[in-house]
Amino acid sequence: MNLTVHVWRQKNGKDAGRMVTYQVKGVNEHASFLEMLDVLNEQLVAKGEEAIAFDHDCREGICGMCSLVINGRPHGGHERTTTCQLHMRHFKDGQEIWVEPWRAGAFPVIRDLCVDRRAFDKIIAAGGYISANAGSAPDGNAVPVPKEQADRAMDAAACIGCGACVAACPNGSAMLFVAAKLAHMHMLPQGQPERAKRTEAMVTAMDAAGFGNCSNHYECEAACPKDISRDVIAMMNRDYTKASLGHREEESKAEGAG
Amino acid sequence: MSWFVGYVRSSVGAKTIMAVTGLLMVLFAIVHMIGHLQMFGGQDMYNAYASFLQSLWEVKWPTRAGLIAVFVIHLVSAIRLVMMNRAARPVKYAKYTPARSTIAGRTMALTGLVILAFVFFHLAHFTFGGVQPEYFHLPDGHGRHDAYTMFVRAFQNPAMYGIYFAAILLLSMHLAHGASSWMQTLGLRHPKYPWTDKVGPALMVILFIGYMAPPTAVLLNVIKLPGA
Ligand code: FES
Numbered sequence: 001m002n003l004t005v006h007v008w009r010q011k012n013g014k015d016a017g018r019m020v021t022y023q024v025k026g027v028n029e030h031a032s033f034l035e036m037l038d039v040l041n042e043q044l045v046a047k048g049e050e051a052i053a054f055d056h057d058c059r060e061g062i063c064g065m066c067s068l069v070i071n072g073r074p075h076g077g078h079e080r081t082t083t084c085q086l087h088m089r090h091f092k093d094g095q096e097i098w099v100e101p102w103r104a105g106a107f108p109v110i111r112d113l114c115v116d117r118r119a120f121d122k123i124i125a126a127g128g129y130i131s132a133n134a135g136s137a138p139d140g141n142a143v144p145v146p147k148e149q150a151d152r153a154m155d156a157a158a159c160i161g162c163g164a165c166v167a168a169c170p171n172g173s174a175m176l177f178v179a180a181k182l183a184h185m186h187m188l189p190q191g192q193p194e195r196a197k198r199t200e201a202m203v204t205a206m207d208a209a210g211f212g213n214c215s216n217h218y219e220c221e222a223a224c225p226k227d228i229s230r231d232v233i234a235m236m237n238r239d240y241t242k243a244s245l246g247h248r249e250e251e252s253k254a255e256g257a258g
Numbered sequence: 259m260s261w262f263v264g265y266v267r268s269s270v271g272a273k274t275i276m277a278v279t280g281l282l283m284v285l286f287a288i289v290h291m292i293g294h295l296q297m298f299g300g301q302d303m304y305n306a307y308a309s310f311l312q313s314l315w316e317v318k319w320p321t322r323a324g325l326i327a328v329f330v331i332h333l334v335s336a337i338r339l340v341m342m343n344r345a346a347r348p349v350k351y352a353k354y355t356p357a358r359s360t361i362a363g364r365t366m367a368l369t370g371l372v373i374l375a376f377v378f379f380h381l382a383h384f385t386f387g388g389v390q391p392e393y394f395h396l397p398d399g400h401g402r403h404d405a406y407t408m409f410v411r412a413f414q415n416p417a418m419y420g421i422y423f424a425a426i427l428l429l430s431m432h433l434a435h436g437a438s439s440w441m442q443t444l445g446l447r448h449p450k451y452p453w454t455d456k457v458g459p460a461l462m463v464i465l466f467i468g469y470m471a472p473p474t475a476v477l478l479n480v481i482k483l484p485g486a
Contacts, residue, residue: 006352019352072355098353105348168357170364172346175269203270212346213269213339215366216439217359230442231449237270238445244265 001027001093005040007052008100010109017109019098033076033086034059034066037099054113059084061225064160067167068113069100074164074223082162082225102167106174106210117163119209120177126205127198128181130190143189153187156180158226168223171212176220178206179236180228186239196243203240272339277440279332284437284461286325287429291465294409297472301406301484305398308405333374340367362435362462369432376425383412390418398484410483413476426469434462 003024010017024040031039034056041051057065066083070076076086091097099113107115145153157180165176182199185191191198214233221230265271293311296304311318356364379389387394393411398404413419438458441447447454475481 008352017349069351069354072351072353073357077355077357100351100353103347103349103351105346170347170356170359171343173269173343203268207269210346211269212343213273214443215339215343215363216435216442217356217363219357219359222357229449231447234442234445234447236445237273237443240268240270241265241274241445244261244268244271 001029001088001091003027003036003091003094004096005036006096006098007040007113008109009052009112010101012111013108019100027088029087029089031088032059033068033070033083033088036088052113053111055115056084061085062160064162067102067115067162067164069098069102069167071098074102074167075162075225077223080225080227082160085225102163104163104166104172104211106172107163107166115163117161119211120161120163120174122209123174123178123202123205124181127194127201128185130185131194132190145188149187153184156184156187156228156232159184159224159228160226162225164223164225165220165228166211168219169212169214170217170219171215173214173220174206174209174211175214175233175236176224176228176230178202179232182236182239183232186235195239196246199236199239200243203236272335273443275331275335276339277443279328279335280436281440282328283325283332284433287433287465288461291468294472295468297406297409297481298475301398301404302400304406304409305400305402305404309402312403329377333370336367336370360435362431362458366432366435369428372425372428373432376429379421379425384408407483409472410476410481413473416477419473419477422473423470426466430462430466430469433465434458437461 005022005024006019007022008017009020022040022044024036024043027036027039034054037052037054045051055065055067057063059066061082061084064082066075068075068083070083070086075081075083076090078086078090101107101109101113102115102117104115106119107117110116159177159180161177163174163177166172166174169176182202185198186195216230218230221228266275293307296307362369383389390408390412393408396404396407398406413422435458438455441454441457472481
């Protein structure tokens, strides 16, 4: 199939950037979207032009590296699909396709379609872990966890941190990501001791990174390739309010010292 | 109090403020609507209700003060959030296709501003009597302010009806999103109660019909001037 592709080109963070239109010829309909870009890049390099920079790694939907807003929808807008899993058969021969990077102040463009997602790492570093030394993995059933609880923890843990939620949100909010990272720990017994402190720390880091605020549009939920539910955001809101209202200066001092 | 300032400034705290103040105003909107439905009860009932409200100064002034405070907090917080949200996406998409958001949700800031303008107009109209002063100081024969006649006169004018129709429509739209949002924001939304998402749209229909019913009845000459 032959396609007309409008791609965001930007040399670096300082460059203003612009959409550039390319004709891609002879794309196999079984190719993934990234492979289509590979084909385009080969054609560009053959002509002596700069290849388009885009993020990717596993190409099987598990690493969270690929991104791209395709025709106005992160990962192309198909249910539970990352860009690397998006097949060209979803497009028609001769179709026009718009390809843009994630747009958020907290995700500055590095080059072309690559954005800097280190803001997510900072949020995780603020509290997305359990700080007790847990030793080796406990024996099965030594810590009882109800099945439904374990399932919900797994659902939240499915987040691959790709940032599609931020890209989809009209406000550039990272709440689905942060809430998923909180929920997968707060569904389990191991997450409970630091629950309040962790929620406060990660929300504070999220705000500091310059993400927007949820307006309950739920575009994030629609865009999430791992189908993470908005329910985790409700849980985060509840926990954060509880943590703030129940805040005790002595506690945080003691925790800080320890 | 530093934790409180921190909470209010945070993303979640700012949203909570929107939800709580919004909810209080929704409650007011419902009570206010029920009050006006008494237009269907005739001049005596409506004027008695109006003068009853005015006589309760111990309730009237704290309610007014509370409403103004809630309104201002909602407004200030909204402006702050909108500015932060705009800043969070400095470069717009060339092509953006919404998937799940609604028109009501995406136009909250706009409908909010229209409501702000409408509230000023509405106060000038029926509280201060500045819009149609000729109908404002009529007595009703029992020594009461004739709110009933003022109401009927106002909506016999199709232009006035049009203004209220448009404003109430946008107000209902605003609440369609807001009244479904607050449960989620306060963390009370739960998959066990999926109907809570329908509260906003349902309230939109109820408020729109409830608010527009008396003026529409006036326009259609179902509610008439006393003795007419
Ligand atoms: S490249 Fe790993 S998820 Fe797409």
